[in-house]
Amino acid sequence: MTLTASFPSLRPSPCTNTSLPCESPTHYQYGVLYATLGLACLGFGGTRFTTATMGADQFDDPKSIGIYFNWYYCVMYVASAISSTAIIYVQDNVSWTLGFGITVATNLVALILFLSGMKFYRRMKPKGSPFTSIAQVIVAAVRKRRVSSRVGQVYNYDVDDKSSTAPSDSFRFLNRGALKIESDGPKSRSWSLSTVQEVEDLKTLIKIMPLWSSSVLLSGLVGMFNNFTILQALTMDRHLFGSSFKIPAASFLFFNTLATSISLLILDRLIHPMWRKLIGRPLTPLQQIGIGHVLNALALVASAIIEIQRLHVAKSHNLIGLNDGRTTIVPLAAMWLVVPLAILGTSEGFLFPGQILLYYQEFPTSLRGTSTAMISLLVAVGFYLSTGITSLIRKSTSWLMDDLNEGRLDIVYWMLAAIGLVNFGYFLICAKMFKHKLDKHDQSLDNVASS
Structure with a gap:
């Protein structure tokens, strides 16, 4: 990506008003771009969740494994917050080459740090596919x-x-x-x-799939929430507390990432120790996931209430029915969107560490490298599902219009919240029927997993 930003021959010429129609990329430029994106996908798949499993393999006791997953996600979300603000600011205001160059340097430092610990890592011997x-x-x-x-x-x-x-x-x-x-x-x-163990491993996978499926729809709701929040932000006053600084609509998702990072810190340093002291046992992965389901529904409810207020302000200012082909900005502070984003971020702080710990505990030992990637898979499937649900709503209702002031996004939010609650009921049924595995390797882990 740094090379494409550095060398004009790797990208089409800039499009200006005097150069219409714009010059299309060549097959060579498309090839470079797709190869770059392919490398990024391979690197993402080979590092993010493989690192999670490899890090957890360094510990023996369940408490340390749980703490590791909390901090793993905390660091990941903090890094995401930095990249979505500081790096993007450099690219937009200084130089795309410098912005991508910073990420190259960061990756090189990370690689050096990773390789420097090679002789200390506990590495599990592969036993075939x-x-x-x-x-x-x-x-x-x-x-x-x-x-x-x-x-x-x-x-x-x-x-x-x-x-x-x-x-x-x-x-x-x-x-x-x-x-x-x-x-x-x-x-x-x-x-x-x-072997009997291979048979039991397959049974474990079959038993855990209903629980996994309950999170697929949840991921789809998160995808729709993020998209609709950006649409809401585009129609609201995005100036920061009355100043001249205007927050980009897509940057509002930063508050989601920030809330997740903060919630993970509070969970690890405050909530988990207090829960263990008061209840006498740790907060289980299933309980964390259940709390995440409830908070997700609450975030959708909060967005619905804000959308009702936004439409009310639009109506009171006669901004509905202008038929100018675009959504008129409503004089309502977009900072109100931080409330549902913070609730959603807290939801993810419960959901993802709980899910990754559950899968790591319950998956067969030979599949633990795959277990942590199940979250990436459910996010991917959920986001594809969100696209399908959005298309269905647009085709069958008038709730999602090009002019948001003419639609009823609030009804969509209420519908998604209802779907989330029904999905939470499905999760409770799956959790009730789920039996934690207990074998000679996982007896200690079961003390954390049982609920």
Whole structure:
């Protein structure tokens, strides 16, 4: 990105009023841009949530793991706040080359810091792709679907597993994948024979997916909230407390990031110790996620109330029905939007550390590297879902108009809040039915996970 900002040949010529129609990028320029974005996606996927898992692997006790995840997200949100304000300010007001150059220098410093600790890290030895073992369990169970169950059946155990406990009764069909029959031969594991541990690992994934799915819709609501908040800000007075400084509409999301950072600090230094002292046990991941659900709905309610007031001010100033093709600015301070943004930021302070800790605890050991990436996946799916819901609302109602003063964004917020509460009920059902795993590796972690 620094090179594209530095060399004019890597980007189209600036578009001015005298150069209409604007010059389109060449295939070469498009290629450089897409390759750059592809590298950014690969780097993002290979660092952010892999770092979360690798950092947690350095600790043995659940309390330290929970504290690590809190600080991990705190640092991540603080960095996001800096990048969305200071870096963007440099790019807009000084130089895009300097703005991108600062990020290059930052990445180099981070790489040096990471490599300097190489000899101290505890590194888990890879045992092959965990997804292969999942596929093997399914294939082996399907192959043995006609094998009749009988007393005294022999199951295949991992060579490192000294236990002889039979597979659990849940999803009993999958137990056939670890069932030994004469045709299996001497191999301890294959596409026709899995181990009991592999079968139980797959069952754990199946059990946790309903909980994961309850957060997908929540992520979609957050995506819509962010988009609609920017639209609201564009139609309101964005001057900072009456000064001449005007806050860019998209920069209001900074208050969300700031609230998350502050809430994480308060949670780690104040709320969690007080909860442990008063209740006698730590705040569980499921409880953190549940609180996040409730706060998310409250943020939507707060936005609906602000939108009602915004429309009232627009009506009282005769700013509705002007039919000029654009939304007229309403004389209402956009700083009111900080209230729902702060509530949403606090919600994320509960949600993300709770989710990442839950997945890290409950996922099979071989899949813990994937467990922390589940948050990134649910955010991606949720944001795609938000686009679909927004399109559906625009096609079937008149609530979302190009002129926001002509629409009823407040009704949309009330509807999203209702959806959030229904989704919270779904989460409670999933949490009630969810059974935490308990095996010889995770008995200590279960003390934190149980609720």
